[in-house]
Amino acid sequence: xxxxxxxxxxxxxxxxxxxxxxxxxxxxxxxxLGIRFRVLAATPDESAAQVTADVVVxxxxxxxxxxxxxxxxxxxTFDHENVPGPLIEAxxxxxHAVRPxxxxxxxxxxxxxxxxxxxxLGCQCPEFALVTxxxxxxxxxxxxxxxxxxxxxxxxxxxxxxxxxxxxxAAAEVLGKGLELIAEEYVRFSRELAVLVARSPxxxxxxxxxxxxxxxxxxxxxxxxxAPELPPLATAEAQGLGLSVARDLGVVGLMAVxxxxxxxxxxxxxxxxxxxxxxxWTIEGSVTSQFEQxxxxxxxxxxxxxxxxxxxxxxxxxxxxxxxxxxxxxxxxMAADPAVKIHLYGKPSRPGRKVGHxxxxxxxxxxxxxxxxxxxxxLAHGTEEYT
Amino acid sequence: xxxxxxxxxxxxxxxxxxxxxxxxxxxxxxxxLGIRFRVLAATPDESAAQVTADVVVxxxxxxxxxxxxxxxxxxxTFDHENVPGPLIEAxxxxxHAVRPxxxxxxxxxxxxxxxxxxxxLGCQCPEFALVTxxxxxxxxxxxxxxxxxxxxxxxxxxxxxxxxxxxxxAAAEVLGKGLELIAEEYVRFSRELAVLVARSPxxxxxxxxxxxxxxxxxxxxxxxxxAPELPPLATAEAQGLGLSVARDLGVVGLMAVxxxxxxxxxxxxxxxxxxxxxxxWTIEGSVTSQFEQxxxxxxxxxxxxxxxxxxxxxxxxxxxxxxxxxxxxxxxxMAADPAVKIHLYGKPSRPGRKVGHxxxxxxxxxxxxxxxxxxxxxLAHGTEEYT
Numbered sequence: 172x173x174x175x176x177x178x179x180x181x182x183x184x185x186x187x188x189x190x191x192x193x194x195x196x197x198x199x200x201x202x203x204l205g206i207r208f209r210v211l212a213a214t215p216d217e218s219a220a221q222v223t224a225d226v227v228v229x230x231x232x233x234x235x236x237x238x239x240x241x242x243x244x245x246x247x248t249f250d251h252e253n254v255p256g257p258l259i260e261a262x263x264x265x266x267h268a269v270r271p272x273x274x275x276x277x278x279x280x281x282x283x284x285x286x287x288x289x290x291x292l293g294c295q296c297p298e299f300a301l302v303t304x305x306x307x308x309x310x311x312x313x314x315x316x317x318x319x320x321x322x323x324x325x326x327x328x329x330x331x332x333x334x335x336x337x338x339x340x341a342a343a344e345v346l347g348k349g350l351e352l353i354a355e356e357y358v359r360f361s362r363e364l365a366v367l368v369a370r371s372p373x374x375x376x377x378x379x380x381x382x383x384x385x386x387x388x389x390x391x392x393x394x395x396x397x398a399p400e401l402p403p404l405a406t407a408e409a410q411g412l413g414l415s416v417a418r419d420l421g422v423v424g425l426m427a428v429x430x431x432x433x434x435x436x437x438x439x440x441x442x443x444x445x446x447x448x449x450x451x452w453t454i455e456g457s458v459t460s461q462f463e464q465x466x467x468x469x470x471x472x473x474x475x476x477x478x479x480x481x482x483x484x485x486x487x488x489x490x491x492x493x494x495x496x497x498x499x500x501x502x503x504x505m506a507a508d509p510a511v512k513i514h515l516y517g518k519p520s521r522p523g524r525k526v527g528h529x530x531x532x533x534x535x536x537x538x539x540x541x542x543x544x545x546x547x548x549x550l551a552h553g554t555e556e557y558t
Numbered sequence: 559x560x561x562x563x564x565x566x567x568x569x570x571x572x573x574x575x576x577x578x579x580x581x582x583x584x585x586x587x588x589x590x591l592g593i594r595f596r597v598l599a600a601t602p603d604e605s606a607a608q609v610t611a612d613v614v615v616x617x618x619x620x621x622x623x624x625x626x627x628x629x630x631x632x633x634x635t636f637d638h639e640n641v642p643g644p645l646i647e648a649x650x651x652x653x654h655a656v657r658p659x660x661x662x663x664x665x666x667x668x669x670x671x672x673x674x675x676x677x678x679l680g681c682q683c684p685e686f687a688l689v690t691x692x693x694x695x696x697x698x699x700x701x702x703x704x705x706x707x708x709x710x711x712x713x714x715x716x717x718x719x720x721x722x723x724x725x726x727x728a729a730a731e732v733l734g735k736g737l738e739l740i741a742e743e744y745v746r747f748s749r750e751l752a753v754l755v756a757r758s759p760x761x762x763x764x765x766x767x768x769x770x771x772x773x774x775x776x777x778x779x780x781x782x783x784x785a786p787e788l789p790p791l792a793t794a795e796a797q798g799l800g801l802s803v804a805r806d807l808g809v810v811g812l813m814a815v816x817x818x819x820x821x822x823x824x825x826x827x828x829x830x831x832x833x834x835x836x837x838x839w840t841i842e843g844s845v846t847s848q849f850e851q852x853x854x855x856x857x858x859x860x861x862x863x864x865x866x867x868x869x870x871x872x873x874x875x876x877x878x879x880x881x882x883x884x885x886x887x888x889x890x891x892m893a894a895d896p897a898v899k900i901h902l903y904g905k906p907s908r909p910g911r912k913v914g915h916x917x918x919x920x921x922x923x924x925x926x927x928x929x930x931x932x933x934x935x936x937l938a939h940g941t942e943e944y945t
Contacts, residue, residue: 198589203902224608454590480919509860
């Protein structure tokens with residue numbers, strides 16, 4: 172991987188900062204396309220580090236580690252949002268191709284900047300305000316009513332950094348944590364949707380079908396592709412929103428937009444600029460997986476077709492149960508349904524931890540959902556009684 | 559991977575002897591299922607060694623190297639037929655789970671034993687005879703006519719070790735090489751077919767759709783799944799043959815049976831007991847890829863569904879052309895057809911060398927073939943004029 176003093180290697184090398192399951196699944200997509208793939212892992216036993224030939228162990232908060240990592244890569248990309256902005260800028264200043272770049276990534280790291288920018292772009296967002304004390308929250312609640320959602324401006328993920336406060340004492344407790352916070356209107360939605368788009372440095376864009384996502388305790392449980400009974404106009408609106416936000420923010424790579432489906436239309440909840448849990452179904456359910464698409468985009472290769480390969484795709488996350496021995500149950504799930512696709516991330520199971528996912532494809536939605544749920548739930552809990 | 563002196567690791571480890579493209583593609587299937595995967599590579603830059611976290615560099619003809627490799631694996635399997643039989647037996651004698659085992663593998667390493675056994679099992683084979691000199695060949699040709707096919711009893715692959723002799727002087731030249739040879743009747747066929755089956759230690763079997771394969775100079779160029787216009791009875795016959803041969807020979811894992819389609823029915827050409835070029839289309843074209851299926855089989859997990867995911871799947875191998883710089887042409891192929899699936903093996907391109915493959919899925923056979931051929935040919939040669 173040394174780029175110095177030798178003839179240029181025609182095979183591009185993509186380096187991904189972070190070695191979780193997103194990097195693990197990206198690794199297989201790189202293998203298929205003959206792309207060299209390197210991960211920066213915190214420890215050698217992380218999910219992607221277990222299966223990637225080129226692993227650099229280092230700290231994503233260390234400038235020295237990041238710069239050394241980037242030195243061997245043609246393109247640097249990310250499996251999480253936790254690299255400090257100034258370090259991303261430092262890699263760019265040193266001449267590295269960082270995709271997405273710091274200009275785009277700041278909107279995933281700073282929720283206030285994201286809200287301000289999306290509102291300026293005309294996207295429907297919840298009411299929001301920076302709050303520094305109980306008076307601010309009280310004033311905000313006077314406009315929007317209770318509950319009020321408080322969010323950490325930076326560092327949230329999978330429900331962490333988000334608090335739904337029913338009253339001022341609850342808000343005061345969150346304020347006491349000493350974090351920079353915004354208040355957001357509590358949006359009453361009928362369901363949650365997500366749209367995944369890709370954008371290349373050349374400006375090519377591609378949008379996947381809009382999906383319905385089911386969250387519990389802030390963690391994604393299920394994704395249904397396409398979102399059932401979503402009117403074509405709403406699909407077009409969501410895809411157009413994703414593509415135009417990606418362009419306006421200068422995103423390169425994948426971007427997922429999480430949306431609330433409300434009686435007043437689609438409201439933007441969150442943005443992520445990387446492969447996303449709402450897109451795991453694309454491995455089997457789309458002509459081009461989100462992981463291949465991300466690699467194509469960051470390498471400025473023409474994007475692949477985001478077309479669905481089946482009428483319905485349903486993905487259910489495997490969240491660890493009380494008994495961590497998933498593997499002993501694998502045989503039963505495989506025997507019960509030889510067509511369900513099981514993905515395990517190589518992570519030790521702990522209660523509530525995402526340790527894998529299951530995807531089922533089919534013609535009948537309820538049957539497909541049932542297959543995915545039964546498999547995922549049995550793997551985690553050893554029972555099919557998932558309802 | 560050290561199995562001594564520590565608590566048993568619940569994640570099974572499959573070791574594959576050989577690190578070519580078959581091992582490379584198996585590696586990604588292992589990643590998805592959370593199976594630890596280790597390869598024995600001749601050099602650290604082999605196709606699979608580039609992308610596998612756990613690589614042991616060693617010689618597959620060395621007993622010490624094989625035994626050391628097997629020590630860290632729950633199951634040992636193979637990406638080629640070149641491990642000497644006595645060394646496979648030595649691994650078994652030492653208590654290692656070798657799948658397929660020596661009893662089955664000998665039929666892929668000894669063409670005379672294969673012909674004798676298949677004939678005894680009632681499979682239609684070409685006429686054959688062991689030949690040690692020109693008199694034997696002349697006597698054989700008196701029965702079957704010229705040309706006569708001479709085959710090395712062991713060590714052949716991709717057209718190597720096979721000579722079509724038009725007359726006795728040509729045969730004498732081959733005999734002069736000093737190899738152990740069999741003579742085979744030159745079978746006049748309308749086309750070549752292949753059937754891929756899987757079998758587990760528990761005896762579960764699964765058969766993929768029968769495919770048509772197109773060879774040139776002994777090298778597979780194209781695979782069409784399913785074989786066009788193959789009567790249902792012939793499909794059932796081929797699948798039944800594959801499953802019964804796998805059972806009778808005690809195969810564990812995948813087995814491909816190459817067949818001639820003749821006016822007298824199906825004639826067995828060759829056997830392979832591993833993932834096979836005729837099954838690469840299954841990565842996108844089947845619910846379960848052959849690589850996942852092989853892992854399930856050797857681990858005695860329930861087999862996956864071999865159902866086709868699309869009406870037609872066409873795979874065309876990328877054989878290197880005069881200009882080795884495939885990668886500069888990748889952008890054009892991806893732009894021309896965003897739905898074609900490109901697989902590159904990380905091997906330097908040389909004229910005629912298999913360096914990757916392309917798979918296209920579709921509803922219309924001729925259009926699907928054209929898409930796969932154009933992409934594969936353009937990658938190799940920089941022209942679409944492939945006919």
